Amino acid sequence: xxxxxxxxxxxxxxxxxxxxxxxxxxxxxxxxxxxxxxxxxxxxxxxxxxxxxxxxxxxxxxxxxxxxxxxxxxxxxxxxxxxxxxxxxxxxxxxxxxxxxxxxxxxxxxxxx
Amino acid sequence: xxxxxxxxxxxxxxxxxxxxxxxxxxxxxxxxxxxxxxxxxxxxxxxxxxxxxxxxxxxxxxxxxxxxxxxxxxxxxxxxxxxxxxxxxxxxxxxxxxxxxxxxxxxxxxx
Numbered sequence: 001x002x003x004x005x006x007x008x009x010x011x012x013x014x015x016x017x018x019x020x021x022x023x024x025x026x027x028x029x030x031x032x033x034x035x036x037x038x039x040x041x042x043x044x045x046x047x048x049x050x051x052x053x054x055x056x057x058x059x060x061x062x063x064x065x066x067x068x069x070x071x072x073x074x075x076x077x078x079x080x081x082x083x084x085x086x087x088x089x090x091x092x093x094x095x096x097x098x099x100x101x102x103x104x105x106x107x108x109x110x111x112x113x
Numbered sequence: 114x115x116x117x118x119x120x121x122x123x124x125x126x127x128x129x130x131x132x133x134x135x136x137x138x139x140x141x142x143x144x145x146x147x148x149x150x151x152x153x154x155x156x157x158x159x160x161x162x163x164x165x166x167x168x169x170x171x172x173x174x175x176x177x178x179x180x181x182x183x184x185x186x187x188x189x190x191x192x193x194x195x196x197x198x199x200x201x202x203x204x205x206x207x208x209x210x211x212x213x214x215x216x217x218x219x220x221x222x223x224x
Contacts, residue, residue: 004155006155033212035214040216040217041216041217042117042201042214042215042216042217043156043201043203043214044214045211045212045213048211058211059211088153090155090156092155092156098143098205100144100146100161100205101146101158101161102146102148102156102158102212103158104155104156104157105155106154106155107153107154107155109153
């Protein structure tokens with residue numbers, strides 16, 4: 001089955017540590033996205049990539065970094081510079097940028113201890 | 114910044130009743146989409162309506178769009194317990210066309 005796989009589902013981090021969240025898709029989609037969701041709130045865009053080897057900052061990129069070396073993969077690193085990293089992180093993809101429907105993974109819940 | 118704001122924030126109904134959720138937005142849009150999220154899970158796309166469309170149907174879902182009022186509504190008819198979830202509207206606007214999500218409506222359908 002085609003889809004988006006995020007790992008790990010749950011992750012705990014000590015303050016000052018970087019952590020990388022994995023996102024892999026086998027839908028052959030060009031565009032990929034990372035969103036952050038806080039309790040009771042909507043999704044906020046962190047980074048997005050329209051094509052391999054290209055990515056742009058979203059609305060809340062500070063303290064995060066990404067790479068897009070392969071079409072299938074779009075990992076997100078939460079750095080120690082992110083002041084409030086505890087959140088639910090969602091990866092999504094679409095056929096192309098501005099092509100409408102987003103397909104989401106099941107999310108990764110990061111807790112900073 | 115939040116483009117869409119859903120209303121109500123929470124809605125509790127009995128199985129078989131209809132559920133109506135509203136979404137208001139601030140700027141002109143290219144399209145508006147509705148998504149569902151079960152607790153602790155990813156979002157699932159429900160329906161997309163373009164700015165030149167006024168109404169769309171998909172199964173038990175009916176979406177309307179009023180661009181003059183900058184608002185949309187999602188109607189779920191004959192609700193089921195399995196419809197219990199949070200529902201988000203998302204708007205695509207301008208040339209950058211980033212998809213911006215609202216804060217969601219939590220729907221509880223009881224037996």
